[in-house]
Amino acid sequence: MSLIIDSPPNAAALMHSLRDIGYELDTALADIIDNSITAGASEVHITFETDPVTKVAILDNGDGMSRDELIKAMTIGSKSPLSKRPTKDLGRFGLGLKTASFSQCKRLTVVTRQFDETWAMCWDLDQVTKSNCWNLIQLGDDVMAETYQFDQLEDTGTLVVWEVCDRLQGDGNRSNDNHLLQKFDNAESYLGLIFHRFLDKSPSSVSNLDIIINGRAIGYVDPFFRHKPATQVHNLETIKYKDVYIKVQGYTLPHHTKCTKEEYDKYSLGSYRDSQGFYVYRANRLLIAGDWFRLAAKSDLTSLTRVEIDLPNNFDSEWHIDIKKSHAKPPEQMRDQLKQYIDTYIQGSKRVYNSKGYRNKGDVTPLWHQYTNKNLRSYQINKDYPLITQFMAGLDAKQSSQLKQILGLIEESFPIDQLHVDYASSPKDFKTKHTDKELEILALSYLENFAELDLQNNVDIVASFFKTNEPYSNYQDNWLDFLNQIQG
Incomplete structure (x- = not known):
């Protein structure tokens, strides 16, 4: 005959194990905000301070909870993931409030107000460790009134408070204030992405939600860049x-x-x-x-x-x-x-x-050519580029050979791997195009050092050269107008 044995988990061991599921501050805050959205909140205020000790409060103006609902919300595994949920319920396992909070602090207090009744419950991990029992603490009115940010609670809503925030401290080499500010800066960006559909105030928005951190409403980012015409x-x-x-x-x-x-x-x-x-x-x-x-x-x-x-x-x-x-x-x-x-x-x-991509633009002479040899591609300087051929024409055989060797070394030592890494990570930090002003300066330099033609009598020929050779061909204005202007 089989026996059924009641084998409850060790309270202290399980509570401390739940601290290391893998939450960071940003994911922990997101889990708390999920509950606020499910409760119909239109505002979520996140407030934190470090003086004299670190405290964090997450306050919403949602529906609030009754005493029984609060006890259930504070119970580990309060909802089965197999249970059918309302379509707007963002919960999952009935663990989010607790695991998210314990990942950042050792004392979790939740105060909720509904129908003129206010209730407060607290989990203190040090107390659980000491007693090894599931001792959920119901706060009396006097203690509840002293809870951080309690006076900001509206007619209905819920206040979540983290105290003894051992996981939010600095690493010892940085001030606690700077460390915490950086964490909240990162969390702000994360929350603005995760909840962007709720924060968006456009007519198609799914909700009218504001998330306010220390008195300032956060922005949001649409990851699909939908307002940009080029998308x-x-x-x-x-x-x-x-x-x-x-x-x-x-x-x-x-x-x-x-x-x-x-x-x-x-x-x-x-x-x-x-x-x-x-x-x-x-x-x-x-x-x-x-x-x-x-x-x-x-x-x-x-x-x-x-x-x-x-x-x-x-x-x-x-x-x-x-x-x-x-x-x-x-x-x-x-x-x-x-x-x-x-x-x-x-x-x-x-x-x-x-x-x-870089390619020959028909009648434009490129400064670089792409070559393929045995299925391997490389870029080489175009030795037939007019300025190069013009310069080499004035060299003797040894000097011409030396110049070709120099150009070859430039091609072979081009740092393509480093360029690929740097450009992929931050392309906007690279200069990829000449401005018209820069091209005009290059053109003036060419005229000073290379052009042997009388510009006044050959302005059409020079303008045609600029139109058909890189990088001058990228000029957005009219070369003929520019050349006539500098003559005038």
Whole structure:
């Protein structure tokens, strides 16, 4: 005969184990805000201070909770991930509030107000460690009133307070204030991306949410750069899975030369290359940002491609969504269809890069040529470039040989690997084009050092030279007008 034995977990051991699931400050704050959105909040205030000790408060104006609901919310594993949830519920395992908070602090207090009743509960890990019991503390009115930011609680809403924030301290080499400020700066950028659909105030916005950190509302970033005319929006597709149609939308972002440096810094999300891939949303909350799920490799040619996927919140198990809601994996039945869409969408990125590639522009003489030898490509200086041939014509045989050797050394020692790494990581830091003013200066230098023709009588010939030879051919104005002007 079998026996059923009640084997509850060790309270202290489990509580401390939950601290190391892998949350950072940004993902921890996002999990708390999930609860606020689920509660219908329109404002979430995040407040922190370090003097005399570090404290963090997350306050919303949502529906609040009753006493029983608060106890349930503070209970470890309060909801089964198998339970059916409302469509706007951003929860998952019933662990987020606790695990997110414990990852940053050892004392978690939650105060909630609903229907003129206010309740407060507290988990103190030091107390749990001492007693090794599940001692959830209900605060009395006097203690509750002393809770950090309690006086900011509205008629309805919930206040989450982190104290004894041992995981938010500096590393000893930096001041605690600077360390914490940097963490919150990073968290602000993260939250602005994860909740961008809620923070967007346009008519199509899914919500009217404000997230305020120490009195300042944060901005948001649309990872698909939809307001930019140069962004290519592909056809909306759907994948049917278990009688549900999942929306898949592809985008080709603008080449960095079509953006200002400020736009690139904001919408590249670090770098185009690293941020390409699928962007998976669940109930309008971004879960995954920039992952091909091993269906494609990240490359420079495909770096402008981003694909939006919208999931309902009852597909958590099929997509293997983790506790932090920062990892997911598509089910096998969907992978082949997603791969087909990738192959279609990345063509847009490749076309953009190919159109920007270095190649002969018909009647324009290039300064560099691309050569292919045994399927290996290289770039070499065009020895037939007019200025080079003109200069070599005045050299004797030894000097001509020396110049060719110098040009060859320049070609062979060109730091292409370093250029590739640096350019891919921060393309807007590179100068890739001459301005018209710079080209005019180059033209004047050419006229001073190389032109043997009488400019006044050969202005058409000189203008034709500039029009048909790089880099002068990139001049946006009219060379003939410029040459006539400098003569006048």
